[in-house]
Amino acid sequence: xxxxxxxxxxxxxxxxxxxxxxxxxxxxxxxxxxxxxxxxxxxxxxxxxxxxxxxxxxxxxxxxxxxxxxxxxxxxxxxxxxxxxxxxxxxxxxxxxxxxxxxxxxxxxxxxxxxxxxxxxxxxxxxxxxxxxxxxxxxxxxxxxxxxxxxxxxxxxxxxxxxxxxxxxxxxxxxxxxxxxxxxxxxxxxxxxxxxxxxxxxxxxxxxxxxxxxxxxxxxxxxxxxxxxxxxxxxxxxxxxxxxxxxxxxxxxxxxxxxxxxxxxxxxxxxxxxxxxxxxxxxxxxxxxxxxxxxxxxxxxxxxxxxxxxxxxxxxxxxxxxxxxxxxxxxxxxxxxxxxxxxxxxxxxxxxxxxxxxxxxxxxxxxxxxxxxxxxxxxxxxxxxxxxxxxxxxxxxxxxxxxxxxxxxxxxxxxxxxxxxxxxxxxx
Ligand code: KE4
Numbered sequence: 001x002x003x004x005x006x007x008x009x010x011x012x013x014x015x016x017x018x019x020x021x022x023x024x025x026x027x028x029x030x031x032x033x034x035x036x037x038x039x040x041x042x043x044x045x046x047x048x049x050x051x052x053x054x055x056x057x058x059x060x061x062x063x064x065x066x067x068x069x070x071x072x073x074x075x076x077x078x079x080x081x082x083x084x085x086x087x088x089x090x091x092x093x094x095x096x097x098x099x100x101x102x103x104x105x106x107x108x109x110x111x112x113x114x115x116x117x118x119x120x121x122x123x124x125x126x127x128x129x130x131x132x133x134x135x136x137x138x139x140x141x142x143x144x145x146x147x148x149x150x151x152x153x154x155x156x157x158x159x160x161x162x163x164x165x166x167x168x169x170x171x172x173x174x175x176x177x178x179x180x181x182x183x184x185x186x187x188x189x190x191x192x193x194x195x196x197x198x199x200x201x202x203x204x205x206x207x208x209x210x211x212x213x214x215x216x217x218x219x220x221x222x223x224x225x226x227x228x229x230x231x232x233x234x235x236x237x238x239x240x241x242x243x244x245x246x247x248x249x250x251x252x253x254x255x256x257x258x259x260x261x262x263x264x265x266x267x268x269x270x271x272x273x274x275x276x277x278x279x280x281x282x283x284x285x286x287x288x289x290x291x292x293x294x295x296x297x298x299x300x301x302x303x304x305x306x307x308x309x310x311x312x313x314x315x316x317x318x319x320x321x322x323x324x325x326x327x328x329x330x331x332x333x334x335x336x337x338x339x340x341x342x343x344x345x346x347x348x349x350x351x352x353x354x355x356x357x358x359x360x361x362x363x364x365x366x367x368x369x370x371x372x373x374x375x376x377x378x379x380x381x382x383x384x385x386x387x388x389x390x391x392x393x394x395x396x397x398x399x400x401x402x403x404x405x406x407x408x409x410x411x412x413x414x415x416x417x418x419x420x421x422x423x424x425x426x427x428x
Pocket of ligand 1: 022023024025060115116117118120143144145146205209210238239240241265266275399
């Protein structure tokens, strides 16, 4: 019997490449038919066949307060009555810039964009323009959006310059991106010893969320700070995922490291297309129209998106919210790993605020090479088992998961009930 999702997927694939507008949604790494959703409310959403799911993707992070949060929906509907976009400055953008600066002390100025990719792409251009240098450093397994300079994989040798990680990226552009192992202090120090004077910036996810979730060693982030200071390079924290997701001040507030620039997205848009980059005033003032580094966007600072973001951040400012969110996230992870262990499966997990990594291996990985050692086949069976039980995890073993502030004890109970059934099936 062809389900509504299958019919929609067949139709979608005729007119949209792969049937999706972002590759990970196509279920290609887990197999099966992607679910086409039509409604969400709080921690749950419903697909085209009317099947209900508890959502642990939360639109890849933006939905800190769940689907169709009433205050955000009401705010968006109200502001839209006054116009969708002006292509001119509004007070709302000043309010959001001031709010971000008040929440994240490393920000002295910010520029709003419409996606995280725009934010990281612009931050790289700004770092290159400010320093007059060309090379940048990123880390294997970190994803910073699909800007050409950042879709680059490690070169053949440990310290060789990068190679394109996608067709369509000129090799000579990719060669200006050095790719190192995450958490590898020795490789980082050696890289700067050899290339330091030509490096414009390091861009790093301070908690990695695009190779599943990998925590940084404090010494690793500290070394990123030290070598950039020593060699006059810019330290960019890509907090598109972690910003206001792991803590109100982002990962930088947890690890106590002050970057020169920070990129933000997801939560600050509350589900609408909105992102930002910001940091030291002397760097940011190199941006057009003040300075020589060009950057622009038709819908940058759009009043409807900014309104959603302002309300999302206002709701996030409730005292004790991140502690409660972290407790719930930890409870989901501990519950699942304990059940798995009872059935003889050695899983590990990490959780910070409303972000988690569920690893199908006994130890939490510390870099991409270790992430690749996970039991991906078991993950796929777990994914589909939970999906059939109405629990929706990221359709890829290489993604972090997310809990919202409206996931409660009922969702925890149902999730663990589903996990009990699934691991029992997997064990027999
Ligand atoms: P967007 O261009 O997708 O708004 O942001 C790119 C980006 C930048 N930096 C980090 C740390 C990110 O995680 C992202 C986007 N994250 C992915 C999830 N792994 C978005 C989901 C998707 O690509 O469909």
